[in-house]
Amino acid sequence: MALENILLEIEKGVATIFINRPEKLNALNKATIQELHETVKSVDENPEIRVIVITGSGTKAFVAGADISEFANFSAEEGSLLASKGQTILFDFIENLKTPVIAAINGFALGGGLELAMACHFRIASENAKMGLPETSLGVIPGYGGTQRLPQLVGKGHAMEMIMTAGMIDAETAKRYGLVNHVVPQEDLHSTYMTIATRIMKNSPVAISKAIEAINANFLTGVNGYAIEINSFGACFATEDFKEGTTAFLEKRKAEFKGN
Numbered sequence: 001m002a003l004e005n006i007l008l009e010i011e012k013g014v015a016t017i018f019i020n021r022p023e024k025l026n027a028l029n030k031a032t033i034q035e036l037h038e039t040v041k042s043v044d045e046n047p048e049i050r051v052i053v054i055t056g057s058g059t060k061a062f063v064a065g066a067d068i069s070e071f072a073n074f075s076a077e078e079g080s081l082l083a084s085k086g087q088t089i090l091f092d093f094i095e096n097l098k099t100p101v102i103a104a105i106n107g108f109a110l111g112g113g114l115e116l117a118m119a120c121h122f123r124i125a126s127e128n129a130k131m132g133l134p135e136t137s138l139g140v141i142p143g144y145g146g147t148q149r150l151p152q153l154v155g156k157g158h159a160m161e162m163i164m165t166a167g168m169i170d171a172e173t174a175k176r177y178g179l180v181n182h183v184v185p186q187e188d189l190h191s192t193y194m195t196i197a198t199r200i201m202k203n204s205p206v207a208i209s210k211a212i213e214a215i216n217a218n219f220l221t222g223v224n225g226y227a228i229e230i231n232s233f234g235a236c237f238a239t240e241d242f243k244e245g246t247t248a249f250l251e252k253r254k255a256e257f258k259g260n
């Protein structure tokens with residue numbers, strides 16, 4: 001698939017996916033969502049890639065939301081379909097990937113943009129970043145998981161206030177709320193995520209993917225996360241990575257994980 005709205009850079013096992021529509025502040029139109037799905041899927045399936053980073057092109061925006069011009073005339077049915085398809089192919093898809101996904105929020109992350117960042121496994125932000133779910137100012141609610149993931153990350157009260165006011169918060173406030181883990185000058189965003197990715201890549205990819213699954217299970221209704229943890233913990237004992245990790249520790253050397 002030819003990529004028109006996405007740039008992909010691969011560096012030392014880290015795939016950085018840039019959403020690349022800077023003239024529209026990287027707003028997510030249908031084509032971009034499809035390209036993101038294809039790109040994320042292909043890098044997740046590539047065993048050489050140990051960490052995925054999603055960011056926006058340029059210095060102004062991560063993603064300024066879903067592309068308003070595409071859905072302004074939608075019916076109720078078309079609106080539901082837009083949300084359900086988007087959630088399936090992109091937002092839930094990213095949350096459940098086996099490869100760790102970091103959002104590097106380099107500017108505005110609004111509406112679908114903040115929802116995309118929240119679907120990633122964790123977030124870092126540049127000092128100029130501004131985040132919000134402005135959907136109620138357009139007469140709609142967040143439809144890409146925002147009403148569910150925002151309260152998970154910041155608590156019900158902050159989520160209610162952010163969604164009701166449709167306002168933006170700055171990066172430091174987002175850090176205080178627990179929405180982002182780190183805030184750094186924009187010019188340090190790349191080196192910061194590469195440093196974190198390097199630390200992640202020292203560890204077992206199999207164990208990390210099982211940890212992602214178990215942590216996500218905590219937020220699923222009707223699923224016993226403790227049972228998932230027990231199963232995944234046991235399954236780790238049958239992996240080459242576990243043998244390598246424990247042997248390397250006992251031999252006082254660095255583990256060389258192969259991811260199987």
Ligand code: COA
Binds near residue numbers: 067112138
């Ligand atoms: N959908 C479609 N186009 C968008 C967009 C979106 N979510 N966000 C920005 N754009 C477009 C603008 O229409 C403009 O295009 P144009 O030059 O062809 O007119 C271009 O991106 C630049 O945006 P502009 O509004 O001129 O930049 P700004 O610096 O004055 O304001 C924002 C920046 C982020 C405050 C403003 O663009 C905005 O409020 N965007 C919409 C945010 C939103 O409601 N997102 C949720 C959607 S569900």
